[in-house]
Amino acid sequence: MTDLRLEPLSAATIVAANSLTLKPGQEQYVQPVSHSIAEAYVRPTTAWPRVVLDGDEVVGFIMGNFDAENSQEELRSCIWRLNVAASAQGRGVGRFAVHGLAEEARSRGFDRLTVMFEPGDDGPEPFFRAIGFQVIGETQYGEHFAALTL
Numbered sequence: 001m002t003d004l005r006l007e008p009l010s011a012a013t014i015v016a017a018n019s020l021t022l023k024p025g026q027e028q029y030v031q032p033v034s035h036s037i038a039e040a041y042v043r044p045t046t047a048w049p050r051v052v053l054d055g056d057e058v059v060g061f062i063m064g065n066f067d068a069e070n071s072q073e074e075l076r077s078c079i080w081r082l083n084v085a086a087s088a089q090g091r092g093v094g095r096f097a098v099h100g101l102a103e104e105a106r107s108r109g110f111d112r113l114t115v116m117f118e119p120g121d122d123g124p125e126p127f128f129r130a131i132g133f134q135v136i137g138e139t140q141y142g143e144h145f146a147a148l149t150l
Helices: 014-018 033-042 093-107 125-130
Strands: 004-008 047-054 057-066 077-084 112-117 134-138 144-149
Touching: 004 093, 014 033, 014 057, 033 047, 033 057, 033 077, 047 093, 057 093, 077 093, 093 112, 112 125, 125 144
Parallel strands: 077 112
Antiparallel strands: 004 047, 047 057, 057 077, 112 144, 134 144
16 A cells, blocks of 8 residues: 545546455445445535545545535435455555545535444444544434544
8 A cells, every 4th residue: 555545436447446345244234336326426416436546556435425404414424435445454545535535524614524334243333433433323224323523
């Protein structure tokens, strides 16, 4: 990992982003990148899809959503997706992506960033806690909302 950077999802990176492979068991906790692409297409004014590049290789994908008018406060500035290639996990790629999205949220005037996830043994909760997120509630379906103060 030498040259991490975030770039907008583009025609040049979309195939690699769609081909990201997670570790076994993680698929149940995150939707494929293709779902995010569809969501970004129908919400172009609020969606923020980015790839994480290490040099020229796509090693991750993050999508945020910024909607200051959302009636549900937890969804105004949030992480919708975070996918990191299995081969790149544990090397700071996810942390880098979340910090980049947090900077974007700050620049848009938000004072916190949220994420929603399913609890579970192979789930993302330990990762989000390690970078400063705290669980603030639960959805009607048992998913956790966590927040990071910016």
